[in-house]
Amino acid sequence: MNKSKPSNRKRIVELANRLFYEQGYNQTSFSDIAERLHISKGNMTYHFHSKDELLHAVIEYRMEQIRETLRDWKEQYPEPLDRLKRFVTMLLNEADDLVDCGCPMGSLNAELGKTQRNIQKESRQMFDLFRQWLDEAFAQLGYKDFGKKSMHLLSMAQGAALMSYVYADPEIIDVECQYIIEWLDSMDAQ
Amino acid sequence: MNKSKPSNRKRIVELANRLFYEQGYNQTSFSDIAERLHISKGNMTYHFHSKDELLHAVIEYRMEQIRETLRDWKEQYPEPLDRLKRFVTMLLNEADDLVDCGCPMGSLNAELGKTQRNIQKESRQMFDLFRQWLDEAFAQLGYKDFGKKSMHLLSMAQGAALMSYVYADPEIIDVECQYIIEWLDSMDAQ
DNA sequence: GTCTATAAGAAGATAGAC
DNA sequence: GTCTATCTTCTTATAGAC
Numbered sequence: 001m002n003k004s005k006p007s008n009r010k011r012i013v014e015l016a017n018r019l020f021y022e023q024g025y026n027q028t029s030f031s032d033i034a035e036r037l038h039i040s041k042g043n044m045t046y047h048f049h050s051k052d053e054l055l056h057a058v059i060e061y062r063m064e065q066i067r068e069t070l071r072d073w074k075e076q077y078p079e080p081l082d083r084l085k086r087f088v089t090m091l092l093n094e095a096d097d098l099v100d101c102g103c104p105m106g107s108l109n110a111e112l113g114k115t116q117r118n119i120q121k122e123s124r125q126m127f128d129l130f131r132q133w134l135d136e137a138f139a140q141l142g143y144k145d146f147g148k149k150s151m152h153l154l155s156m157a158q159g160a161a162l163m164s165y166v167y168a169d170p171e172i173i174d175v176e177c178q179y180i181i182e183w184l185d186s187m188d189a190q
Numbered sequence: 191m192n193k194s195k196p197s198n199r200k201r202i203v204e205l206a207n208r209l210f211y212e213q214g215y216n217q218t219s220f221s222d223i224a225e226r227l228h229i230s231k232g233n234m235t236y237h238f239h240s241k242d243e244l245l246h247a248v249i250e251y252r253m254e255q256i257r258e259t260l261r262d263w264k265e266q267y268p269e270p271l272d273r274l275k276r277f278v279t280m281l282l283n284e285a286d287d288l289v290d291c292g293c294p295m296g297s298l299n300a301e302l303g304k305t306q307r308n309i310q311k312e313s314r315q316m317f318d319l320f321r322q323w324l325d326e327a328f329a330q331l332g333y334k335d336f337g338k339k340s341m342h343l344l345s346m347a348q349g350a351a352l353m354s355y356v357y358a359d360p361e362i363i364d365v366e367c368q369y370i371i372e373w374l375d376s377m378d379a380q
Numbered sequence: 381g382t383c384t385a386t387a388a389g390a391a392g393a394t395a396g397a398c
Numbered sequence: 399g400t401c402t403a404t405c406t407t408c409t410t411a412t413a414g415a416c
Contacts, residue, residue, distance in 0.1 A: 007381095022304065023304055023305050024216075024304040026216055026217065027216065029408075029409065030409085030410070031410095039382075040383050042382070042384070042385090042413095043383070046382070047381090050411080102303065102304075106352055107300055109352075109356045110292060110296075110297055110355070111301065113291075114217060114291065117358075124356050148365055151366075152369055155349035155362070156345070158353060159344075159345035159346050159348040159350070162299075162345075162348045162349070163317075163345045165300070165303055166300075166314055175338055176341075179342055220391080221392095229401090231392090231402095232394090232400070233400050236400070240392075241392065
C-alpha cells in the first residue's frame with residue numbers, strides 16, 4: 001500500500017524538493033507547485049500550513065535520501081579510502097546537475113543564510129550527515145584530526161560545485177576532483 | 191566637487207550594494223532601499239528604471255572596487271607568491287563578513303544562477319577579474335597551467351567562505367586558509 | 381482531502397504634478 | 399530630481415462549501 005498511488009502530500013514534497021533546487025526556495029511559490037500538480041492552492045495549504053513547514057518537510061526528505069545513500073556506500077565500500085573516493089565520484093556523476101543548479105545542500109544553505117538563519121540551521125544538518133560519515137572514514141584511516149579533514153573535503157567539494165556552477169562548466173568539476181583525489185592519495189601514502 | 195554631497199544615485203547604489211550582500215538580491219526591494227534612504231520609490235525609479243538596471247550598477251560598482259584592490263596589491267607586492275598570499279590574507283581579514291553573509295561574489299552568483307542566468311553571467315565577471323590577476327601571478331611563477339591553478343585557488347577560497355558561512359564559524363576560514371597556504375608553499379618548493 | 385473564493389499585503393513599475 | 403498616487407500582478411494565508 002506504499003507504491004499504489006502516491007499521496008498528494010508526497011507529490012508536493014517531491015516536486016518542492018526539485019523546484020527548491022532548480023529555482024531556489026524564495027523563487028518557488030505555492031502556485032508554482034499547485035499548477036504543475038494540477039491541484040488547488042487550498043489543497044497545498046491543507047497539507048502544509050506555511051511555506052516554512054513545506055521547506056521543513058523537504059529538508060527531512062533530503063536528509064532521509066542522504067542517510068540511505070551514505071548507508072549504501074558504507075556497505076559497498078568497507079575500505080575507508082574507497083568510501084572517500086566514492087564521495088568524490090558522486091561529484092563527477094552529478095556534474096550536470098551541479099553545473100545547472102549548484103549543490104543542493106550548498107545552494108539551499110547559501111540562500112537561507114541571508115534572511116532565514118533559523119531554517120538554515122535546520123538545512124545545515126544535511127552537511128552534518130556528511131561530516132559524521134566522513135569523520136568516520138578519516139578516523140578509520142588513523143587520523144586524529146578527522147574533523148579538520150572532513151571539513152576540508154567538504155569545503156573543496158563545495159568550492160568545485162560553486163565554481164562549475166558559476167561558469168556553467170563541468171570541466172571545472174573534473175579538474176577540481178583530480179586535486180581532491182591527489183590530496184586523498186597523498187594522505188594515504190604517508 | 192566629488193566629495194561635497196553624494197548624489198542620491200550614488201547613495202542608492204552604495205546601499206543596494208550592501209543590502210544585496212546582506213539580504214540577497216531577491217530579498218531586497220526598492221521600498222527597502224527607499225525607506226532607509228528617506229527618499230520615495232518614484233525617485234528610485236527615476237534613477238533606475240528597473241531592478242535589473244540597479245543590479246547592473248551595483249555589479250559595475252563592485253567591479254571597480256575589485257579593480258582598485260587588485261591594482262593596489264600588484265603595486266604593493268612585486269613578488270607573485272606574495273600577491274597570492276595577499277589574496278589568502280583577504281579571506282582572513284574579511285572573516286567576519288564571510289561568516290555573516292558569505293562571499294559577495296559567490297553568494298550573488300549562486301543566487302542569480304538559479305533563475306536569472308543572464309544577469310549572473312554579468313556578475314560572473316567579478317570572478318574573471320580575480321582569475322586574470324591570479325593567472326598573471328601563477329604565470330610569473332613559471333607555471334604553464336596557471337589557469338588551472340587560479341581556478342583551484344578560487345575554488346578553495348569559495349569552499350572555505352561557504353562552509354564558514356553555513357556553520358557561522360570563522361575558525362573554518364582559518365583552517366582552510368592554512369591548507370591553501372600549504373598548497374602555495376608546496377608549489378614554491380618545487 | 382479537495383475545492384473555490386477571497387483577503388491582505390508587498391512587489392516592480394508607470395504617470396504626472398511640482 | 400523628487401514627490402505622490404496608482405496600476406497590476408504575485409505572494410502567503412484564511413474561510414467555508416463539498
